[in-house]
Amino acid sequence: MRYPVLLGSLLLMPAALGAQTIQNATLRRAQAAYDNLDYRQALALARTAQRERLNGFDRARDYELLALTYSAMDSILKAVDAFKEVISLEPERELDPTRTSPKVLSAFQVALTQVLVVRQLRVDSTDFVGGQGAVAIRYTVTQPARVVTRILGGQAPLKIDSAVATGQVNLRWQARLANGDPVPPGNYTVVVEATVGQNSFSASQPIRVTHGAVDTLPHLVSLPGYDYLPESEIPPKSWKPMGLALVYSGIAIAGTSALSQGDLGSASFREAGVIGGGLMVAGFVVMLRKPAPQPARGNILYNRLLREQLTRRNAEIAQDNVRRRQQVALRVVPLSRTGGGR
Amino acid sequence: MKAVLALVACLPTVLAAQHGSAGVQVAFGDYREVSSDLHYRGSGGGVAGSFTFRKLGIEASVAGITYDPVKGSSATVSFKATQLDVRVRYEISGPVSAEVGFVNRKIKPEFEAQSMGAVRAGVRLSYPLGPGVQMGLRGGMLFGSKFSGGGTVSGVGALELGLNMAVDALRGRLRLTGDYDFQRIARTTNGGGGDVAVPIQQALGRLGLAVAF
Numbered sequence: 001m002r003y004p005v006l007l008g009s010l011l012l013m014p015a016a017l018g019a020q021t022i023q024n025a026t027l028r029r030a031q032a033a034y035d036n037l038d039y040r041q042a043l044a045l046a047r048t049a050q051r052e053r054l055n056g057f058d059r060a061r062d063y064e065l066l067a068l069t070y071s072a073m074d075s076i077l078k079a080v081d082a083f084k085e086v087i088s089l090e091p092e093r094e095l096d097p098t099r100t101s102p103k104v105l106s107a108f109q110v111a112l113t114q115v116l117v118v119r120q121l122r123v124d125s126t127d128f129v130g131g132q133g134a135v136a137i138r139y140t141v142t143q144p145a146r147v148v149t150r151i152l153g154g155q156a157p158l159k160i161d162s163a164v165a166t167g168q169v170n171l172r173w174q175a176r177l178a179n180g181d182p183v184p185p186g187n188y189t190v191v192v193e194a195t196v197g198q199n200s201f202s203a204s205q206p207i208r209v210t211h212g213a214v215d216t217l218p219h220l221v222s223l224p225g226y227d228y229l230p231e232s233e234i235p236p237k238s239w240k241p242m243g244l245a246l247v248y249s250g251i252a253i254a255g256t257s258a259l260s261q262g263d264l265g266s267a268s269f270r271e272a273g274v275i276g277g278g279l280m281v282a283g284f285v286v287m288l289r290k291p292a293p294q295p296a297r298g299n300i301l302y303n304r305l306l307r308e309q310l311t312r313r314n315a316e317i318a319q320d321n322v323r324r325r326q327q328v329a330l331r332v333v334p335l336s337r338t339g340g341g342r
Numbered sequence: 343m344k345a346v347l348a349l350v351a352c353l354p355t356v357l358a359a360q361h362g363s364a365g366v367q368v369a370f371g372d373y374r375e376v377s378s379d380l381h382y383r384g385s386g387g388g389v390a391g392s393f394t395f396r397k398l399g400i401e402a403s404v405a406g407i408t409y410d411p412v413k414g415s416s417a418t419v420s421f422k423a424t425q426l427d428v429r430v431r432y433e434i435s436g437p438v439s440a441e442v443g444f445v446n447r448k449i450k451p452e453f454e455a456q457s458m459g460a461v462r463a464g465v466r467l468s469y470p471l472g473p474g475v476q477m478g479l480r481g482g483m484l485f486g487s488k489f490s491g492g493g494t495v496s497g498v499g500a501l502e503l504g505l506n507m508a509v510d511a512l513r514g515r516l517r518l519t520g521d522y523d524f525q526r527i528a529r530t531t532n533g534g535g536g537d538v539a540v541p542i543q544q545a546l547g548r549l550g551l552a553v554a555f
Contacts, residue, residue, distance in 0.1 A: 241471040248469075248479045252505035252522060255481070259501055259526045261541040265378030267524075271371060271547030272505065275522035278549070279477055279507045286472030 024049055024058045030065055034072075042069050060089040067111075071104045079104075083111030087142075091117040091203065116143045118192045118203035120168075123334040129214050130182035130328040134172035137190060139203065141166050145194040152204075153188035160190075175209060175330050182328045185211045187335070205334055212329040216321040219314050223306065231300045232293035245283025249276030363517050364391040365552025369405040372545040373423070375455055379416035382409035382455075384423075390519070390550055397433035401443075402426070403521075405548060409455070421454035423447055425546070427523070431466060439466045441480060445525075449490065456491050456529070456542055460484035460500060474510030484527065492531060493540060499528035510554070519550040 022028050030045030046066050054062060067082035086093055095108050121139040128134070137160070141147055144166040151158040151173070160173050173190075175183050188209060193202040222228075253272045260267035370385040388405030406424045411417035429443035446459045464482015471477055484500035505522040527542040 241475070244469060245471060245477065248477055248505060251479055252503060252524075255503040256524045256545065259503060259524065261374075261526055261528065261543050263377055263539065264374040264541055264543050265381065267543070268372035268383075268545045271545040272522050272524065274370075274547050274549070275505050275507065275520040278520045279505065282475050282477075282507060282509050283471050286475050289472060292473035 020057045022058055022061055024052060024054050024062075026052055027054070027058055027062050027065070030062070034065055034069055039069050039073050043073075056089060060086055060093070063089065064093075067107065068104060071101075071107055076103075076107055079107040080111045080114065083108050084115045087111055087115045087117055091119050091201070112142050114143075116141075116145055116194055116196050116199045116201050118142075118147070118194050118201055121190065121192055121203040121205045123190055123205050123207050123332065125333045127329060127331045129324075130330050131174065131176065131180070132327075133330075134174045135207075135332045137171040137173055138168065139192050140168045141194050143194075143196055145196040147192060147194045150191045150193070151183070151188050152191055153186060154183060158183075175332060182211070182330055183209055185209050205337060208333045208335055210331045210333075212331060214324045214327040214329045216324050217317045219317055220310055223310060223313070226306055226309075228303050228306060229296070229299035231296055231303060233296045233299070234293050235291045237287065237291060239287060241286040242280065242283040245279045249279050252276055360393070360395045361554065362391070362393040363552040363554040365389070365517065365519070365550050367403065367405060367519070367521075367548045367550035369407050369546060369548045371407050371409070371423075371547065373409050373455065374541075374543045376540045380455075381412045381415045382417065382421075383412050384409035384420075386422075388548065388550075390521075390548070390552065392552075399431040399433075399439070401429045401431070403548070405546070407546070419451070419454050422450045423455065424450075429462070437468050439468060440464075441466050441482060445484065452490060456489045456493075458487060458489050458527070458542070460487040462502065464502070466504075474514060475507070477507045478505070480504040480506070484525070487527060487529070489529060493529045494531075495527055495529050501526050514554055517552040517554045519548070519552055521548040521550070522546070523548075 022031060026045055026049040030042050030049055033039075033045055034042035042065065046062055046069065049058075049062050063082045063085040067079045067086060070076070070079035070082060095105055097105060100108075119140045119142065122137070124136040124138075126133065126135055137149065144164060147161075147163060147165045147169065148159065149161040149171060151160060154177075158177070161171050163169075177183055186209060188207050190205045190207060191202055192204070193200060249272075253269055253276060256267050256269065256272050367388040367390050368385070369388050371383070373382040373384070374380060384407045386405060386407035388403055390401070390403035392399065392401045394400075404424065404426050406422060408420060408422045410420045425445065425447040427443065427445050429441050431439045431441045433439045440463075442461070442463045444459065444461050447457060449455045449457045462482050462484050464480055466478050466480040468476060468478040481503050482501075483498065484495070484502060487495045487500050503524045507520045509518040510516070511518060523544075523546045525542070525544045525546075529540050529542055530537045531540050532538065
């Protein structure tokens with residue numbers, strides 16, 4: 001039964017100490033005793049260390065060592081109490097579930113529910129146009145509490161949210177002042193304050209807000225997927241000119257013959273023949289020539305529609321660009337935290 | 343002042359809507375009168391002009407032709423015919439135009455043939471054969487015919503038929519024209535012994551070159 005606890009604690013400690021090392025000698029001895037599975041010695045030394053002057057990190061490690069030792073000794077209530085101290089000192093403290101025994105984890109989880117802290121306060125880095133987007137803010141409250149979220153750093157604190165919450169909370173802040181204007185550029189702090197009776201806890205996350213110009217849209221010269229069509233087309237070659245010249249000449253000659261006065265002898269076809277012959281030559285030449293381009297009515301109407309659509313779309317874009325020039329692009333970036341919450 | 347400005351403003355539109363041409367013609371014809379014995383053929387020259395404004399068109403031509411008796415004809419004396427043709431055309435619908443005008447033919451020496459004058463009315467069918475090539479077929483009647491030797495024509499006795507073509511050259515600045523006119527006039531005279539048929543028939547061909555503007 002002790003093996004998993006031991007294994008978990010052995011794996012946990014280096015991770016916890018990765019950034020900082022224990023300064024206090026007694027605590028180091030207590031740690032060594034715990035590592036040697038001498039829990040009574042570890043317990044005694046850890047308690048002794050508590051009476052000594054410890055820095056914040058060493059104090060948290062001392063309580064954590066106590067919690068682990070109590071867990072190993074099956075004193076769960078004491079382990080929970082020790083973890084509560086750890087959480088109070090380091091609200092963001094997390095145990096690696098893959099490297100920690102379930103017994104320790106459950107003690108830690110129980111401790112979490114008994115201490116009021118705001119943990120894992122996160123502000124997403126984001127870009128958006130003022131008034132059209134929001135910054136995502138997340139945090140976790142360990143106990144049901146009245147949680148007030150504020151933005152500090154401007155001329156007056158901005159209250160974003162006030163609600164009774166527990167567990168993970170997701171908020172969206174539009175980065176606007178009370179009058180609706182975007183917040184001025186600068187450094188701000190997101191402060192989340194949780195209160196239950198006399199207990200309260202606050203966590204903060206600094207952020208930087210910068211302003212930029214909103215990109216305008218370029219005017220369109222064509223609609224994607226729609227191309228202009230040729231407004232004229234060359235009709236296929238046809239016998240029609242020659243045929244019509246033949247018909248007209250034939251009618252003239254036949255008409256001459258029909259109208260001729262019988263008393264005056266047979267009609268003269270010389271004149272009609274010359275002109276009709278000339279007409280047929282002209283018709284023949286026209287028939288052989290490449291036909292002249294004819295207006296393609298359907299394409300003309302299509303192009304007109306396309307131009308109208310383009311004009312309408314560009315008018316909309318121009319209108320949109322006027323609006324965009326009056327807008328502000330906001331960039332919100334979370335800054336590194338200097339300390340934990342209290 | 344406003345009227346002048348309005349006129350100046352719409353002048354380009356007005357000018358674009360009008361076309362004109364003027365040119366010379368070579369004419370050749372066949373003339374018969376009374377019977378097949380009086381048969382003449384001749385040639386000559388002439389001038390012609392036209393003006394079009396939107397649906398309205400005016401054509402005028404003068405041709406002088408010297409007619410000589412054909413071989414075997416009983417006629418012995420040549421004569422010169424000077425013919426004036428005026429036609430005013432209005433486009434009714436599509437290729438169909440209504441046409442009115444008059445014809446006047448003077449003969450010298452007088453009485454070798456019949457001088458005449460008449461009012462004409464008819465219809466013309468125009469069709470573009472291709473770019474710059476136009477052809478037309480016309481038919482009509484001559485009314486109120488007057489002859490130097492007297493005589494009358496019944497209501498439907500004077501008919502005419504025509505065929506014309508125009509080919510643009512040099513980007514439309516020059517125009518080759520061909521024009522055929524056939525007239526058949528059923529003239530009758532009454533010298534006291536009853537009506538005598540003295541018909542007149544002329545076939546006239548004209549080839550021309552015109553400058554368009």
